[in-house]
Amino acid sequence: MANQLNMNGLSLNDSQHALHQNGFERSAYIPPHLRGRGAGGPPPGPEMHAPPPAMANGSMNGSTGMNGSAWANGGGPPPRRAGGNDSWASAPSFNPHGARDAPQGGSWATPAPYQPTGRFDPTAYGKPGAGTSAAARGSGDGQWRDGKHIPGPANPRLERELFGVPNDPSKQQTGINFEKYDDIPVEASGQGVPDPITRFENPPLDDHLLSNIELAGYKVPTPVQKYSVPIVMAGRDLMACAQTGSGKTGGFLFPILSQGFINGPSAPVAQQGGFGRNRKAYPTTLILAPTRELVSQIFDEARKFAYRSWIRPCVVYGGADIGSQLRQIERGCDLLVATPGRLVDLIERGRISLANIKYLVLDEADRMLDMGFEPQIRRIVEGEDMPPTAGRQTLMFSATFPRDIQMLARDFLKDYIFLSVGRVGSTSENITQKVEYVEDIDKRSVLLDILHTHGAGLTLIFVETKRMADSLSDFLINQGFPATSIHGDRTQREREKALEMFRSGRYPILVATAVAARGLDIPNVTHVVNYDLPTDIDDYVHRIGRTGRAGNTGISTAFFNRGNRGVVRDLIDLLKEANQEVPSFLESISREGSGFGGGSRGGGRSGGGRGRGATATRDVRSYGGNRAPGGGFGGGFGGAPSGGYGGGYGGPPAGGYGGGYSQGGYGGGYGNPSGPGGQSWW
Numbered sequence: 001m002a003n004q005l006n007m008n009g010l011s012l013n014d015s016q017h018a019l020h021q022n023g024f025e026r027s028a029y030i031p032p033h034l035r036g037r038g039a040g041g042p043p044p045g046p047e048m049h050a051p052p053p054a055m056a057n058g059s060m061n062g063s064t065g066m067n068g069s070a071w072a073n074g075g076g077p078p079p080r081r082a083g084g085n086d087s088w089a090s091a092p093s094f095n096p097h098g099a100r101d102a103p104q105g106g107s108w109a110t111p112a113p114y115q116p117t118g119r120f121d122p123t124a125y126g127k128p129g130a131g132t133s134a135a136a137r138g139s140g141d142g143q144w145r146d147g148k149h150i151p152g153p154a155n156p157r158l159e160r161e162l163f164g165v166p167n168d169p170s171k172q173q174t175g176i177n178f179e180k181y182d183d184i185p186v187e188a189s190g191q192g193v194p195d196p197i198t199r200f201e202n203p204p205l206d207d208h209l210l211s212n213i214e215l216a217g218y219k220v221p222t223p224v225q226k227y228s229v230p231i232v233m234a235g236r237d238l239m240a241c242a243q244t245g246s247g248k249t250g251g252f253l254f255p256i257l258s259q260g261f262i263n264g265p266s267a268p269v270a271q272q273g274g275f276g277r278n279r280k281a282y283p284t285t286l287i288l289a290p291t292r293e294l295v296s297q298i299f300d301e302a303r304k305f306a307y308r309s310w311i312r313p314c315v316v317y318g319g320a321d322i323g324s325q326l327r328q329i330e331r332g333c334d335l336l337v338a339t340p341g342r343l344v345d346l347i348e349r350g351r352i353s354l355a356n357i358k359y360l361v362l363d364e365a366d367r368m369l370d371m372g373f374e375p376q377i378r379r380i381v382e383g384e385d386m387p388p389t390a391g392r393q394t395l396m397f398s399a400t401f402p403r404d405i406q407m408l409a410r411d412f413l414k415d416y417i418f419l420s421v422g423r424v425g426s427t428s429e430n431i432t433q434k435v436e437y438v439e440d441i442d443k444r445s446v447l448l449d450i451l452h453t454h455g456a457g458l459t460l461i462f463v464e465t466k467r468m469a470d471s472l473s474d475f476l477i478n479q480g481f482p483a484t485s486i487h488g489d490r491t492q493r494e495r496e497k498a499l500e501m502f503r504s505g506r507y508p509i510l511v512a513t514a515v516a517a518r519g520l521d522i523p524n525v526t527h528v529v530n531y532d533l534p535t536d537i538d539d540y541v542h543r544i545g546r547t548g549r550a551g552n553t554g555i556s557t558a559f560f561n562r563g564n565r566g567v568v569r570d571l572i573d574l575l576k577e578a579n580q581e582v583p584s585f586l587e588s589i590s591r592e593g594s595g596f597g598g599g600s601r602g603g604g605r606s607g608g609g610r611g612r613g614a615t616a617t618r619d620v621r622s623y624g625g626n627r628a629p630g631g632g633f634g635g636g637f638g639g640a641p642s643g644g645y646g647g648g649y650g651g652p653p654a655g656g657y658g659g660g661y662s663q664g665g666y667g668g669g670y671g672n673p674s675g676p677g678g679q680s681w682w
């Protein structure tokens with residue numbers, strides 16, 4: 001489809017939709033309401049050779065067709081590992097939940113090398129039944145037996161717990177603007193981008209997954225899902241950026257689970273040790289996310305879509321009893337959702353091996369870097385026994401992708417497709433954004449006014465520090481408001497309790513630090529208040545994204561004063577882009593001078609080079625700027641170490657980023673400089 005549109009010479013923005021920049025093809029989706037407004041530019045270039053998905057018996061790529069199967073290698077034999085004894089074909093009975101009866105030696109499924117023909121064969125996802133033939137126990141009581149997926153029996157109690165009842169207020173219902181997601185321009189760059197799907201259907205998706213999607217009440221895929229499903233099922237790596245609340249979790253879970261249901265468990269790799277009970281787990285999928293709350297949420301989603309299947313999801317995170325997590329893993333662990341710190345701990349204890357990983361997902365990867373997790377992530381991905389990039393599929397998802405994360409992608413991903421739904425880092429138009437000028441001293445009373453007038457629904461209030469979270473929630477409670485708080489100094493139990501109380505509406509006001517900014521999907525959050533604005537616009541994007549999810553509408557109010565000058569330009573840009581009102585005081589403050597003082601914490605992030613200027617608005621590979629060491633992406637986005645805004649944003653789109661990006665890190669005074677083990681301010 002994208003191709004056909006291009007052939008009509010339509011373009012929203014020539015620079016964004018130019019094909020073959022630096023050898024990259026771009027597939028540009030143009031929303032229906034914008035079609036026909038030809039920009040008059042030249043036709044954007046050669047066709048992309050992507051046949052429609054309904055290709056019968058098509059071979060994607062002849063003998064080297066893309067075999068997207070990673071759960072099992074449905075195609076030819078995988079490469080032998082050095083010193084390995086067993087080949088794929090000779091793998092004896094396989095238990096996907098661990099090492100118990102595993103063979104010595106062995107091999108892992110490696111997708112056939114990608115050939116950039118651009119052809120997409122929906123029949124090449126893998127051969128149903130190609131997985132190993134042994135029976136396998138599964139979480140949802142399903143089994144993989146004799147090359148077939150045998151779903152377990154329905155469990156009405158579990159079904160209610162996972163999927164809720166019709167119109168269940170504890171589950172996110174789609175809102176009136178759900179269809180409007182289709183109006184958001186989509187851009188997919190990289191080589192051989194497969195055509196998007198338009199419906200949840202078989203092919204390409206597996207019937208069992210479809211039945212779980214139906215139970216979840218999803219009718220049509222969101223744009224990120226439309227694209228990510230065929231991309232991932234074709235065996236490709238992916239960096240996907242889509243607005244908050246637009247279904248990124250399904251974007252990675254659907255294709256991964258579907259492949260698993262179609263292909264069954266993959267062969268195990270060599271197991272260490274030999275005698276006695278091997279209690280090490282060998283998950284096939286690893287999903288890393290920054291916070292405990294987020295991994296729990298992803299785990300719940302995985303349980304939903306893996307319901308009754310052979311795939312058993314598990315979750316591990318710090319701050320919770322490790323014993324129960326270990327017992328959970330021992331019962332079988334095919335899909336593991338983890339925070340990086342706890343995962344390293346379990347690897348060190350010898351309880352998890354990554355040797356069998358076929359899918360690696362980094363959700364909110366930019367936040368994980370902010371939190372100082374890069375050493376742990378690099379260790380997990382590069383320093384343990386995880387297959388190299390060629391032996392696994394790697395997916396990164398976020399609503400924002402600062403440039404340093406795209407740099408990390410160079411190390412972790414291979415020949416990946418960069419997908420952006422809307423501009424990278426943009427906000428959903430489902431959120432009505434208000435900015436009010438409020439001096440610090442007046443914030444409490446303005447907040448009370450807002451809370452008195454705010455109607456039904458949950459209100460999430462963001463502050464910058466843990467101390468402020470406590471003092472503001474105490475203040476609200478003293479004023480008679482049912483408030484609670486969540487921040488990094490509260491115990492895991494307290495955090496979970498606070499979220500539960502908020503979610504259930506018993507305490508409809510939650511005062512939070514940035515710990516709650518990312519990913520949390522809580523139905524009926526109708527208002528987000530940025531009592532303290534963050535110093536980085538990406539954080540603002542994620543915070544307000546706790547409302548206006550799944551096509552619902554929401555309101556965001558930000559308290560702004562001169563202490564927030566550091567984000568004024570980014571904020572104005574963001575508001576304009578999302579068709580929001582820009583108050584005149586913002587414009588005048590932005591004109592007051594360009595040497596912004598940064599934010600409230602010693603210059604905040606602007607000093608470290610991760611302000612808006614560091615947010616790549618699209619695939620950095622397609623910029624003209626070179627990526628050679630010492631060259632790179634500067635153009636002035638870094639800013640002076642003292643916290644100034646630097647010389648402005650990036651370089652001209654066509655000209656690349658010029659020189660000047662220092663490798664001087666991304667944090668500045670932001671985040672958790674001492675690493676995840678140290679003290680964080682949130």
Ligand SMILES: Nc1ncnc2c1ncn2[C@@H]1O[C@H](COP(=O)(O)OP(=O)(O)OP(=O)(O)O)[C@@H](O)[C@H]1O
Nearest residue numbers: 172218220221222244245246247248249519521550
């Ligand atoms: N195809 C769909 N149809 C209906 N609802 C959907 C669909 N896909 C996802 N949702 C719902 O939309 C909500 C938001 O999805 P999700 O949490 O995956 O968003 P996200 O893009 O990851 O957001 P964030 O950037 O904040 O992490 C969830 O409640 C999810 O159940």
